[in-house]
Amino acid sequence: MNYKVKLKNIKAFIFDYDGVLSDGNIYTVNKDMMFRSGNVKDGYAIQYAIKKGYKVAVLSGGSGQSISARMEMLGVKDVFLSASNKLEVYKQYLKDNNLVNDDVLYMGDDIPDYDIMQSAAVACCPSDAAYEIKQAADYVSDKCGGCGCVRDVIEQVLRLQNQWFNEDSKAW
Numbered sequence: 404m405n406y407k408v409k410l411k412n413i414k415a416f417i418f419d420y421d422g423v424l425s426d427g428n429i430y431t432v433n434k435d436m437m438f439r440s441g442n443v444k445d446g447y448a449i450q451y452a453i454k455k456g457y458k459v460a461v462l463s464g465g466s467g468q469s470i471s472a473r474m475e476m477l478g479v480k481d482v483f484l485s486a487s488n489k490l491e492v493y494k495q496y497l498k499d500n501n502l503v504n505d506d507v508l509y510m511g512d513d514i515p516d517y518d519i520m521q522s523a524a525v526a527c528c529p530s531d532a533a534y535e536i537k538q539a540a541d542y543v544s545d546k547c548g549g550c551g552c553v554r555d556v557i558e559q560v561l562r563l564q565n566q567w568f569n570e571d572s573k574a575w
Contacts, residue, residue: 406541409524413560414506415458416449417493417519418553420484421465422512423529424473426549437467445553446477447575452557453478455566458500462489464515490518510556512536512548527556 421427425439432438453459460481461474467484474482481500486492497503509516509523512532520526520539528540529552537543544552561567 406525407559407563409505409541410508410560410563412505413457413508413525413564415460415500415502415508416452416557416560417460417462417496417507417509417523419511419513419516420461420463420470422532422548423510424461424549424553426547427512427531437469439467439469439473440549441473442549442551442554444551445549446473448554448557449479450477450575451572452561454571455561457560458502460496462486462492462496462519464489489515490522493519493522508556508560510553527552 418424424445425441428440430438449459459479461479462483463470464486465484470484471482481496483492504522505524507523508525508527509519510527511520512529514533514535516536517539520536525542526540527542527544528536529544529546529548531547544555546552546555558567
């Protein structure tokens with residue numbers, strides 16, 4: 404089945420952070436201060452999807468105040484960091500939010516994302532994802548992690564569901 408058919412039923416987006424919402428590089432100033440590079444267009448799409456009523460979550464093996472702070476600024480309430488078993492966290496998130504696999508678009512970039520990609524209705528990855536993840540993906544964005552891949556998939560879903568570029572899209 405063409406992945407675009409499945410996009411019409413998506414109600415929730417779940418994203419890995421490092422390598423998806425960031426370019427995967429971590430800049431360390433000292434042991435307590437690390438920075439990640441992200442994309443403002445990804446941020447716009449996330450906050451807009453939330454405004455339109457979609458669930459958005461971040462599920463990452465990584466950790467750090469920079470992740471939590473960025474997601475809080477965008478309105479993402481469900482942020483799961485230091486997840487050693489992402490599939491367990493994913494299943495609990497679905498249960499807690501009355502969602503099923505068919506409701507979810509998941510985007511990951513590396514091997515810890517593989518099991519969720521086998522479960523979610525639409526599995527996506529950035530263009531610079533690991534080989535195994537590209538093979539498991541329903542859709543490989545032409546954008547790299549941290550460079551607009553999140554905007555790419557959110558925009559596709561919202562366009563197909565007639566939720567993109569409406570009157571309320573013009574204000575952040």
